[in-house]
Amino acid sequence: MNNKYMVSWDQLHRDCRSLCRHLINLEHEWQGIIAITRGGMIPAGIIARELGIRIVDTISVRTYSHQTISEPQVLNDVTATQNGAGYLLIDDLVDTGKTAQFVRERLPQAYFATVYAKPEGKPLVDAFITEVPQDTWIFFPWDLDLDYAKPISKHADE
Numbered sequence: 001m002n003n004k005y006m007v008s009w010d011q012l013h014r015d016c017r018s019l020c021r022h023l024i025n026l027e028h029e030w031q032g033i034i035a036i037t038r039g040g041m042i043p044a045g046i047i048a049r050e051l052g053i054r055i056v057d058t059i060s061v062r063t064y065s066h067q068t069i070s071e072p073q074v075l076n077d078v079t080a081t082q083n084g085a086g087y088l089l090i091d092d093l094v095d096t097g098k099t100a101q102f103v104r105e106r107l108p109q110a111y112f113a114t115v116y117a118k119p120e121g122k123p124l125v126d127a128f129i130t131e132v133p134q135d136t137w138i139f140f141p142w143d144l145d146l147d148y149a150k151p152i153s154k155h156a157d158e
């Protein structure tokens with residue numbers, strides 16, 4: 001994928017807090033949160049803090065190896081609930097929707113929210129905050145490093 005969308009820790013925190021405001025406006029008493037690991041873990045932690053939720057479970061699903069998609073694989077299943085009723089289901093993003101569809105089949109009653117969404121996958125989630133184009137790869141702060149940036153003009157260092 002040629003285009004990149006780089007997310008800083010600040011932006012991630014802001015976008016997670018925007019998602020929290022949406023969730024609070026639903027005025028629902030959540031039983032707990034289920035994070036889809038690994039990507040959903042940091043957003044789920046921020047949401048747990050803002051909403052005062054202390055029960056956080058996980059379902060570990062792997063669909064990608066770097067940027068190559070394959071079939072979703074459950075590496076560790078959720079334990080707290082049968083069908084997700086009363087739970088918030090949190091992932092970092094929905095792209096093709098393959099992971100979301102797979103998890104939804106297991107937890108059909110959960111309220112599914114992601115921080116970022118691409119057009120193909122967005123119909124599969126109940127809520128998201130920021131839309132990113134389909135041809136763009138999202139880089140999260142936990143995958144990035146602070147590094148030297150070359151000047152935009154090729155004459156700048158002369």
Ligand SMILES: O=P(O)(O)OC[C@H]1O[C@H](OP(=O)(O)OP(=O)(O)O)[C@H](O)[C@@H]1O
Pocket residue numbers: 036037038039040061062063064065069091092093094095096097098099100121
């Ligand atoms: O909508 P999709 O096309 O299915 O892509 C979205 C999924 O891909 C990433 O997970 P990944 O499989 O890379 O595992 P990870 O969360 O452990 O990094 C991301 O965290 C979502 O869970």
Ligand SMILES: Nc1nc2[nH]cnc2c(=O)[nH]1
Pocket residue numbers: 064093095096136137138139140
């Ligand atoms: N980090 C990251 N993981 C993904 N998994 C599926 N799409 C994406 C993406 O755009 N960025």
Ligand SMILES: [Mg+2]
Pocket residue numbers: 036037038039040061091
């Ligand atoms: Mg994931």
